Amino acid sequence: MSKKRLLGAHTIFGGRSAVRTRLRGINTVRKTLSDGSTATYYYHRATGRRIQGEPATPAFLLSYAEAEKLSRERLNGTFNGLIRAYTLSPEFAKRASSTQKEYRRMLTKAEAAFGDMPIAALEDPRVRQDFLSWRAKVARDSGEREADNRLTVISAMLSWAIENGRIFRNNVSGFKRLHKSNRSDMIWLPEHVAAFMKVAPIEMQRALILALHTGQRQGDLLRLTWPNYDGQFVTLKQGKGGRQVSIPCTAALRGMLDNMDRSSVVILSTKTGLSYKSDYFKARWADASKAAGIEGLHFHDLRGTAVTMLAEAGCTHMEIASITGHSLKSVATILDRYLARTRTLATGAMTKFENAKSTEFANRLQTEDRPAPRANKKV
DSSP states (O other), X not given: OEEEEEEEEEEEEETTTTEEEEEEEEEEEEEEOTTSOEEEEEEETTTOOEEOSOTTSHXXXXXXXXXXXXXXHHHTTBHHHHHHHHHTSHHHHTSOHHHHHHHHHHHHHHHHHHTTOBGGGGGSTTHHHHHHHHHHHHHHHHOHHHHHHXXXXXXXXXXXXXXXXXXXXXXXXXXXXXXXXXXXXXXXXXXXXXXXXXXXXXHHHHHHHHHHHHOOOHHHHHHOBGGGBOSSEEEEEOTTTOOEEEEEOOHHHHHHHHTSOOOSSBSSBOTTSOBOOHHHHHHHHHHHHHHTTOOSOOTTHHHHHHHHHHHHTTOOHXXXXXXXXXXXXXXXXXXXXXXXXXXXXXHHHHHHHHHOGGGHHHHTOOOOOOOOOOOOOOO
């Protein structure tokens, strides 16, 4: 009888100083021997080679290093090798941790189809058809959005490879997406917010208020700690892009934060004061939305809603960007999509139209019923 466990990062403590070495890609296999005792064996995942010796011993580290060297030699010049180089690159490390996790997941899926492909084949324009055919299969099995996303990640990796001189062209770039997503009407209207606040647990209510009044992403809000709030500003470094933003708090936001218990390190915590795991928070949010009868709206839509509200309040694109951390181009794109759903700006614009001196002539226009002109009779 055996028990197999895959370790993403194997931690070894050696000697009294507990020197920590993180070794990735090790399979731990425990076997029950005929005499009833248990033996533990370690294997290098990529090569399948058994790692000799016991953890924390020189023999173990040497055996692991030899297996890693063999793995690199096997991967050199292949699609798998390119994945390895990309995911270990400084550029990849700068991506948000959630993005890294999702990229690794999708690249792992691609390994099964293209792992042994020589890098040289990526230079051949005909390889585009191979990737598109693979995407078509993924679309049938896992949906068009997942298929598009996997190809997008591959394209991002190939663009990185060009930048780093590993290949000279990206034959996947510019592909036409299968999935059409239009969330132009996906903003939280006042009736949605009222319905949510009426039934949601206090923890979810706080999350909604914080999102509406800051325009930040879910991951950044869940990481906020009390030192991020000084009584006037919420200051944070965004996980995506690393931009530093300092957001003046509205009276409503200050009122909420100043009256909250601070026994937890993080601002948004569970009932027991623990930090939220992303999946658990999403599940709690979905439960509250369902109880409120809200369908089709996500937490992320609060970010676009905040941008829209700032625009409706008369903020310029630059002012909005200083709060939310978007680029000016992104602010314009969001407003192009989301403002179609709200009448606030349109109502304000027509009020100005009615009261402006320059439009008096148009506002005085009235219809008058006149008889139709008589036609001239020919003699």
